[in-house]
Amino acid sequence: MSQGLSTTSYALLGLLAFDGAPTSLTGYELKQRADRTLRFYWVSPAMSQVYSELERLAGLDLVTASSEQTGRRKSRRYQITPAGLEELQSWLTSSTADFPTLKHPAALRLLMGHLIPPERMRGLMQDYLDQLTRRRAELSEVRTMLGDREAVRYPAMVADWGLGYYDSETRIVTELMQRLPG
């Protein structure tokens, strides 16, 4: 029922709800999971934010926190609660999803193309193509790890979405480069 959660909170909650049998994760592990999934479609929250979000969720009883002491080292593990799962499901079904927000520095620069020499603009676009190649390789690795297991059907679909997006960007930018003057 708690309305005041940010989308990133729900995203982290979702990562905790990933495994069939509820697993408990440390903030550190959760961050790693975010870097393999969320990063491509949402954000990669800073470690500090992961910890503070987890504590907030714990305060709302959407996750339980258990302090462990392995040897002399303390660590906290978090696990989604039934209430947390319910909250997450009701968010998924009740709320309407906003249109995606895109912050595209390369497109922004192209918009101001008239201010710099065309060769320079071509260089910027080439940089973006290179970045795309690297990103695609990273995501492709994730996709390979997922395979075609039924359990990760949805993550695999989202990964394919991302790969399709990167391919489309590559195609579009390549075409645009041919329209640059000079």
Place this chain on the structure above:
Amino acid sequence: MSQGLSTTSYALLGLLAFDGAPTSLTGYELKQRADRTLRFYWVSPAMSQVYSELERLAGLDLVTASSEQTGRRKSRRYQITPAGLEELQSWLTSSTADFPTLKHPAALRLLMGHLIPPERMRGLMQDYLDQLTRRRAELSEVRTMLGDREAVRYPAMVADWGLGYYDSETRIVTELMQRLPG
């Protein structure tokens, strides 16, 4: 030289540098211009942010502000300075563009597809397709306004980029929907 500008500051500065002969715009007009261009690739800053950014830029002498008094009504017009143009150009050429940031609520929901019934998930994807259609129509209108005038060659390229992106999203999501169970 001033390093401390945000990308949004540069974006607004860029909008002020759009016309061949430096025009002066009010905050209100600048916001409208942003809604026709920046919105699709960067952000649509809130009015309050537009005003505060403009004042900051004025403080750095990157724009000049002139107060006008039409009748009993005061309004401020802003114009880019030579220093502002130089700063903008040096940002364009010297800085490396970050990889785009995508916040994609629909993809985030698909990631957690296993938590809700497939019909519900299909509904969410259909909602996104509808949003895409509307957005595409908006951008298409902008693109039509631009035509093929040499003066707006770059904005036209960016608009085509956006249209290509929306088309690619539509294609990808349509295919993904067929992979949903049930």
Place this chain on the structure above:
DNA sequence: TGTAGCATGTAAGCCGTTACATGATTGA
């Protein structure tokens, strides 16, 4: 006469980042 749009701001607050601080464990 009243409502929609034009126009300009201030204040509060959230989200998220960077920088900083601290310490344990693993392995080269």
Place this chain on the structure above:
DNA sequence: TCAATCATGTAACGGCTTACATGCTACA
């Protein structure tokens, strides 16, 4: 023994949004 990685936080701050306040102008 030193560096990398694991692990957990706090503090400060920036960017951006929402809510609020104000008043004019055009027009139905």
